[in-house]
Amino acid sequence: MTNITVETENGVNVAALLGAREALTEAPEAASFVWRAACEWKNGTHTESCVEGFFGLGEEQRHVREFRYDTDHPEIFASEDKGSTPVEMILVGLAGCLTAGIASVASNRAIRLNSVTATLEAGMDIQGILGIDGDVRNGFNGVTVSYQIDADATEEEIAALVAQSQKRSAVFDIITNPTNVNVQVNQ
Amino acid sequence: MSLLAYPHPRAAGAIDVVVIGAGHAGLSASSLLSRQGVAHVVLERGEVANSWRHERWDSLRLLTPNWQTRLPGRVYQGDDPDGFMAIPELVQTLTTYAADMKVPVQTHTTVSSVRPSGTGYEVVTNRGIWRAKAVIIASGACNKPVVPTVASELPEEIRQLTPFDYTHAADVDEGGVLVVGASATGLQLAHELLAHGKPVTLAAGEHVRMPRRYRGRDIFHWLSQCGIHDERYDQIEDLSRGRRLPSPQLVGSHALPMLDLNEIQRCGGRVTGRLMGVRENTLQFSGSLQNVCQLADLKMQRLLKLIDETADAQHAPPAESFAPTTVDASPALTLDLDRHHIKTVVWATGFRPDYRWVDVPVLDRKGHLRHDGGVVDAPGLYVLGLPLMRRRKSSFIFGIEDDARDITRHLSNYLEQVKRRESDGFYRYG
Numbered sequence: 262m263t264n265i266t267v268e269t270e271n272g273v274n275v276a277a278l279l280g281a282r283e284a285l286t287e288a289p290e291a292a293s294f295v296w297r298a299a300c301e302w303k304n305g306t307h308t309e310s311c312v313e314g315f316f317g318l319g320e321e322q323r324h325v326r327e328f329r330y331d332t333d334h335p336e337i338f339a340s341e342d343k344g345s346t347p348v349e350m351i352l353v354g355l356a357g358c359l360t361a362g363i364a365s366v367a368s369n370r371a372i373r374l375n376s377v378t379a380t381l382e383a384g385m386d387i388q389g390i391l392g393i394d395g396d397v398r399n400g401f402n403g404v405t406v407s408y409q410i411d412a413d414a415t416e417e418e419i420a421a422l423v424a425q426s427q428k429r430s431a432v433f434d435i436i437t438n439p440t441n442v443n444v445q446v447n448q
Numbered sequence: 449m450s451l452l453a454y455p456h457p458r459a460a461g462a463i464d465v466v467v468i469g470a471g472h473a474g475l476s477a478s479s480l481l482s483r484q485g486v487a488h489v490v491l492e493r494g495e496v497a498n499s500w501r502h503e504r505w506d507s508l509r510l511l512t513p514n515w516q517t518r519l520p521g522r523v524y525q526g527d528d529p530d531g532f533m534a535i536p537e538l539v540q541t542l543t544t545y546a547a548d549m550k551v552p553v554q555t556h557t558t559v560s561s562v563r564p565s566g567t568g569y570e571v572v573t574n575r576g577i578w579r580a581k582a583v584i585i586a587s588g589a590c591n592k593p594v595v596p597t598v599a600s601e602l603p604e605e606i607r608q609l610t611p612f613d614y615t616h617a618a619d620v621d622e623g624g625v626l627v628v629g630a631s632a633t634g635l636q637l638a639h640e641l642l643a644h645g646k647p648v649t650l651a652a653g654e655h656v657r658m659p660r661r662y663r664g665r666d667i668f669h670w671l672s673q674c675g676i677h678d679e680r681y682d683q684i685e686d687l688s689r690g691r692r693l694p695s696p697q698l699v700g701s702h703a704l705p706m707l708d709l710n711e712i713q714r715c716g717g718r719v720t721g722r723l724m725g726v727r728e729n730t731l732q733f734s735g736s737l738q739n740v741c742q743l744a745d746l747k748m749q750r751l752l753k754l755i756d757e758t759a760d761a762q763h764a765p766p767a768e769s770f771a772p773t774t775v776d777a778s779p780a781l782t783l784d785l786d787r788h789h790i791k792t793v794v795w796a797t798g799f800r801p802d803y804r805w806v807d808v809p810v811l812d813r814k815g816h817l818r819h820d821g822g823v824v825d826a827p828g829l830y831v832l833g834l835p836l837m838r839r840r841k842s843s844f845i846f847g848i849e850d851d852a853r854d855i856t857r858h859l860s861n862y863l864e865q866v867k868r869r870e871s872d873g874f875y876r877y878g
Contacts (some may be wrong), residue, residue, distance in 0.1 A: 417749060420742070421746045424739060426744045433736070437734050438736075439732050
């Protein structure tokens with residue numbers, strides 16, 4: 262039997278993350294990232310969006326391949342349901358971000374994760390988007406994320422993982438805090 | 449030049465060491481320098497303990513119990529060791545200390561520049577220029593209140609106060625008050641305003657929750673006993689985060705078991721998430737309140753568990769449990785200033801040092817001194833009195849002694865080297 266040194270816990274390369282943190286403390290300009298998405302209207306409420314390139318570490322970067330996403334609305338909205346609703350994509354983003362954070366923090370704390378699952382729910386009063394009641398906001402009136410985590414750790418340690426993941430989550434910040442959005446039309 | 453400390457220094461001239469600031473840090477450094485026979489002067493822009501005299505609110509008391517309020521060569525000798533010093537008493541303590549230790553302090557001397565000169569420094573003041581081989585910056589960690597940029601977006605008619613402006617609840621106009629910040633300052637001011645019948649909203653970001661007493665002793669007793677106060681800066685995993693940590697939600701009083709967000713709400717205060725923005729008359733708060741409360745609760749539980757190991761060994765009374773922080777499940781995300789009659793905003797959003805007069809290239813891009821445990825990144829330049837500077841206790845008055853001892857020892861060795869080089873003729877003054 263050969264002993265294999267496992268350098269990654271939970272499949273997260275902690276050394277690389279910590280190295281990046283150190284490097285970017287020294288070179289803060291490299292920490293400026295720009296994320297991009299492009300979209301094209303198809304038909305009805307169906308839109309196809311794709312992501313591939315982004316900017317970071319001082320230069321243009323590419324994902325290993327292009328990723329495509331369909332967004333649409335369900336049939337009860339008289340749509341063709343060719344993809345998830347855009348608001349569901351927000352939940353997908355939040356789930357992905359928080360869970361990645363949990364894995365990273367767990368690995369940094371040498372906690373082995375056996376399984377992590379979550380369900381997300383967001384309430385919405387669609388009187389807002391339909392313009393029925395001006396006092397109702399368009400967006401979510403709240404988001405609930407419920408994690409089920411099996412890990413080699415105490416209940417408190419698991420709670421601390423989830424709390425720390427929120428503290429460091431980009432999407433959690435994007436949803437909980439205001440962001441200036443500038444929508445232009447290019448002629 | 450006499451190597452003995454002299455209580456009446458000349459207005460300016462050449463000297464081995466200039467200490468800038470006559471607060472607890474500068475006075476402690478001076479008393480140790482005198483003991484080592486190092487010629488020095490302490491320059492003070494106002495009077496001894498100037499910031500304590502002029503930049504603190506009336507009801508403030510030290511967070512540390514009196515038995516712990518010590519300086520090099522001086523322990524508390526009053527009749528209330530478990531009490532907390534009010535500011536006039538602290539000012540008196542520091543003034544007496546300065547006199548007893550024959551600190552060569554030159555008051556009403558404002559330093560406008562420290563700049564390299566030869567192998568040492570030129571310290572420019574309103575009362576002449578000092579030339580020194582070494583300089584200790586002991587001008588304090590709280591020279592300026594930090595006010596977030598969102599302050600400039602508030603409507604003009606809202607009165608904005610920093611902890612430097614606030615002296616007493618009666619100073620605050622009629623109407624509601626928004627207190628921004630949930631550290632010791634924010635909670636103390638919010639609590640005082642509520643006690644004076646003001647409607648208070650407290651915007652809380654990350655905070656540090658802590659009971660005043662635990663298992664029969666003051667929390668500071670345990671923080672010292674279990675080694676936390678002595679943790680060294682070079683053994684702390686994330687030092688810059690440690691140094692940014694807000695002050696714990698404590699008040700120098702035994703009247704409350706715990707000054708926390710639960711207590712603020714019990715007194716009728718409203719708690720919201722961190723203040724994130726202002727759109728015309730509407731304040732916007734973060735939706736992360738649950739998370740910051742949970743983080744604080746988890747950290748407090750970890751701290752208490754750590755204390756339990758020491759407390760068990762000392763057969764202390766059994767552990768108390770503290771209710772988790774309870775906040776509204778859906779706290780307000782926006783608040784209309786008019787509708788809620790908010791007339792005043794109090795910025796309890798921290799303090800920072802002011803180094804505009806440091807004309808030595810030792811400041812990082814955030815304006816903080818680059819230093820290794822108080823040894824600044826320029827030969828012969830030192831700093832004292834910053835949070836977690838060499839140890840966790842560096843933030844507190846009792847923490848200055850060990851730091852000042854380390855720094856003055858380093859400085860003495862440095863002076864010896866400089867003098868040896870000078871006599872060897874390696875350096876020549878131009």
